[in-house]
Amino acid sequence: MSELAVTVLQFGLLLLLWILILSIIGAQGRDLMVSKKSRTRAHASAARRNDGGSAPGAQSGSQAPHTGQTPRPRPRKLVVTEGPLAGTELDLGSAPIMLGRAQECTLVLEDDYASGKHARLFPQGSRWFLEDLGSTNGTWLGEEQLTRASTVEPGERIRIGKTVLELRT
Numbered sequence: 001m002s003e004l005a006v007t008v009l010q011f012g013l014l015l016l017l018w019i020l021i022l023s024i025i026g027a028q029g030r031d032l033m034v035s036k037k038s039r040t041r042a043h044a045s046a047a048r049r050n051d052g053g054s055a056p057g058a059q060s061g062s063q064a065p066h067t068g069q070t071p072r073p074r075p076r077k078l079v080v081t082e083g084p085l086a087g088t089e090l091d092l093g094s095a096p097i098m099l100g101r102a103q104e105c106t107l108v109l110e111d112d113y114a115s116g117k118h119a120r121l122f123p124q125g126s127r128w129f130l131e132d133l134g135s136t137n138g139t140w141l142g143e144e145q146l147t148r149a150s151t152v153e154p155g156e157r158i159r160i161g162k163t164v165l166e167l168r169t
Contacts, residue, residue, distance in 0.1 A: 074126055075154045075167035083163030084110040096122035113137045113161025128152045128167055137161055
């Protein structure tokens with residue numbers, strides 16, 4: 001091989017390496033923007049829920065407790081609305097619910113995108129919280145991917161792979 005051909009090959013490989021590096025940086029930037037948009041959307045929807053929940057209490061003081069908040073209905077069931085187990089219902093008690101493909105989970109998901117021990121749904125006071133357990137594909141609450149334990153409101157969509165669940169009263 002001539003010296004010119006080797007030099008051209010080296011520059012070609014260097015160019016290919018830079019293209020790979022720049023595409024990785026671009027992908028990370030896009031992922032960060034998607035995550036930022038999700039957090040912004042989640043904060044906006046939480047603010048709308050809080051505004052919607054407090055406004056009726058302020059208008060009708062005789063119906064709301066003296067704290068100004070209307071009592072929250074306590075969820076009684078976990079319902080699978082989409083996915084291989086659609087229609088499955090699980091009564092909620094006071095024990096945490098483990099979600100995943102492992103046989104020891106409370107709700108064993110028949111979903112290739114779910115991890116063995118994917119997520120945990122647990123009560124604290126009158127509220128239920130959802131926590132991702134380091135799953136491969138993530139756990140989604142509404143449009144936001146969970147990064148920490150978050151409150152789950154009745155009717156809010158929980159997505160694990162192709163499975164969608166809801167808490168219902």
